[in-house]
Amino acid sequence: xxxxxxxxxxxxxxxxxxxxxxxxxxxxxxxxxxxxxxxxxxxxxxxxxxxxxxxxxxxxxxxxxxxxxxxxxxxxxxxxxxxxxxxxxxxxxxxxxxxxxxxxxxxxxxxxxxxxxxxxxxxxxxxxxxxxxxxxxxxxxxxxxxxxxxxxxxxxxxxxxxxxxxxxxxxxxxxxxxxxxxxxxxxxxxxxxxxxxxxxxxxxxxxxxxxxxxxxxxxxxxxxxxxxxxxxxxxxxxxxxxxxxxxxxxxxxxxxxxxxxxxxxxxxxxxxxxxxxxxxxxxxxxxxxxxxxxxxxxxxxxxxxxxxxxxxxxxxxxxxxxxxxxxxxxxxxxxxxxxxxxxxxxxxxxxxxxxxxxxxxxxxxxxxxxxxxxxxxxxxxxx
Amino acid sequence: xxxxxxxxxxxxxxxxxxxxxxxxxxxxxxxxxxxxxxxxxxxxxxxxxxxxxxxxxxxxxxxxxxxxxxxxxxxxxxxxxxxxxxxxxxxxxxxxxxxxxxxxxxxxxxxxxxxxxxxxxxxxxxxxxxxxxxxxxxxxxxxxxxxxxxxxxxxxxxxxxxxxxxxxxxxxxxxxxxxxxxxxxxxxxxxxxxxxxxxxxxxxxxxxxxxxxxxxxxxxxxxxxxxxxxxxxxxxxxxxxxxxxxxxxxxxxx
Numbered sequence: 001x002x003x004x005x006x007x008x009x010x011x012x013x014x015x016x017x018x019x020x021x022x023x024x025x026x027x028x029x030x031x032x033x034x035x036x037x038x039x040x041x042x043x044x045x046x047x048x049x050x051x052x053x054x055x056x057x058x059x060x061x062x063x064x065x066x067x068x069x070x071x072x073x074x075x076x077x078x079x080x081x082x083x084x085x086x087x088x089x090x091x092x093x094x095x096x097x098x099x100x101x102x103x104x105x106x107x108x109x110x111x112x113x114x115x116x117x118x119x120x121x122x123x124x125x126x127x128x129x130x131x132x133x134x135x136x137x138x139x140x141x142x143x144x145x146x147x148x149x150x151x152x153x154x155x156x157x158x159x160x161x162x163x164x165x166x167x168x169x170x171x172x173x174x175x176x177x178x179x180x181x182x183x184x185x186x187x188x189x190x191x192x193x194x195x196x197x198x199x200x201x202x203x204x205x206x207x208x209x210x211x212x213x214x215x216x217x218x219x220x221x222x223x224x225x226x227x228x229x230x231x232x233x234x235x236x237x238x239x240x241x242x243x244x245x246x247x248x249x250x251x252x253x254x255x256x257x258x259x260x261x262x263x264x265x266x267x268x269x270x271x272x273x274x275x276x277x278x279x280x281x282x283x284x285x286x287x288x289x290x291x292x293x294x295x296x297x298x299x300x301x302x303x304x305x306x307x308x309x310x311x312x313x314x315x316x317x318x319x320x321x322x323x324x325x326x327x328x329x330x331x332x333x334x335x336x337x338x339x340x341x342x343x344x345x346x347x348x349x350x351x352x353x354x355x356x357x358x359x360x361x362x363x364x365x366x367x368x369x370x371x372x373x374x375x376x377x378x379x380x381x382x383x
Numbered sequence: 384x385x386x387x388x389x390x391x392x393x394x395x396x397x398x399x400x401x402x403x404x405x406x407x408x409x410x411x412x413x414x415x416x417x418x419x420x421x422x423x424x425x426x427x428x429x430x431x432x433x434x435x436x437x438x439x440x441x442x443x444x445x446x447x448x449x450x451x452x453x454x455x456x457x458x459x460x461x462x463x464x465x466x467x468x469x470x471x472x473x474x475x476x477x478x479x480x481x482x483x484x485x486x487x488x489x490x491x492x493x494x495x496x497x498x499x500x501x502x503x504x505x506x507x508x509x510x511x512x513x514x515x516x517x518x519x520x521x522x523x524x525x526x527x528x529x530x531x532x533x534x535x536x537x538x539x540x541x542x543x544x545x546x547x548x549x550x551x552x553x554x555x556x557x558x559x560x561x562x563x564x565x566x567x568x569x570x571x572x573x574x575x576x577x578x579x580x581x582x583x584x585x586x587x588x589x590x591x592x593x594x595x596x597x598x599x600x601x602x603x604x605x606x607x608x609x610x611x612x613x614x615x616x617x618x619x620x621x622x623x624x625x626x627x628x629x630x631x632x633x634x635x636x637x
Contacts, residue, residue: 013570020565054566067567
């Protein structure tokens, strides 16, 4: 055997990052998770703690004042926050989703202008792709952008926008040439303060209640032409390219919530006594825990492998990202449901965290592409 | 600073009744995180010419504690490791620390108030004696100005404001201010910072002066604490006070 065999394990730095973020999450984020869910309010405590420790948008490159974290480090941050509070994990996750189009395709000026405040914690980024009638069929969007001299005028409605109203910056995909369908879509940065930007009432959701989800209304919003991300007509490609990378952050959330549920259940079954002994002594319980741990371990391997592919820009990234997101989120749903089962009647109450985890896990099977869409993506990109 | 066994882990004794360090994960003693934090704050408030050296004695794994301090922002680290150190008591430890501190050079030594495993809290004082410098211990506030270290010590009945000329040793309490978390940048930077390893010969210490054999106390036996028994409930039916006093007396509490 050799302790120096460095395959299939994160580096020492990644493990140190996990230790740091885990202590932070347990001390500063976990204590508010139940209240954030119960009151369906924004996790300000989590945002403050993440910003204070430079963990709110770790993916921003160093040249723009960011931490310059690689894709695996970003996954670990999101995973560890999600382990205690999925709502709070939407902060680093959506900051990456919203800003990645700029990082991938934006001009140098645009990157400087928007990545710097994001890295400083002065403003968050949201991602506006979906619309009331354009979900899985994102290219069917109706929001349009019309050129007017040196400006573009955006008009339309975006739906299911995470952290809408809280974020200062919005990456918005809009139709610039209706005759070309996906090739007629362009991406823009819209600011919350731009005239004509407003928000709908927060959606009343099953889970991730602490993360506001609202409609974004663009009422003839006039923005300068240099706010376009990349070239005209490349917005849809940028949006899809972004998702290749960020689906892995959804896998990270799924992994985190599954681990959180297993950790809680593992402690509970040792405390809870029935028939004169801890229920952990029963083989039926042990088998459930073994299955949960096995699935999480497989999901983690797939997720970290995909994160490494994202960092390198591997050719099979599209498959890897979709596979990790789909598998990890299905695992999260199974594991959190089993955790509720292990806690029995107690697990079904809001006095224990596992029912929240189960509700929160569900969204990971739905957003950034439903798991049915992930299977389409995988099938079209078979390795 | 000290690398201690993780208190949440399953800790055991080895055959010689020292803690089996191979059997349990270790970490930087939480109380020493406060010392790192105060050292960093002193450095930040004083200027660029301050260099912070993290120093620990311990097995190979104790480097993890140093890396934590480096990732929080310390500039370099010194690790004293030698098989002959095994079983060294607080007095022996103070000798090794004093020699290492002298060799490394210092103006101010900042330590935690105690370790989270031994919890004796005597090492800073012992080291100060050996170095022949002032000790200002158990501070909840500390600052350095013009060659003088100043601090506040909160006692049960009084708050003392103390100061001493540098070089000096201070220890800081868990009330001195929350320790920072290592940032991603700090963790990556720590990788490139130097960790110097010294053994006993580097410090001119004879192995006969330290180690388990030289410890001033010896552990005869060690046993697991018995499981907590059901508590005694005193119900007040007129005789409650008396019963309570009798119980406390029977347990030798009064």
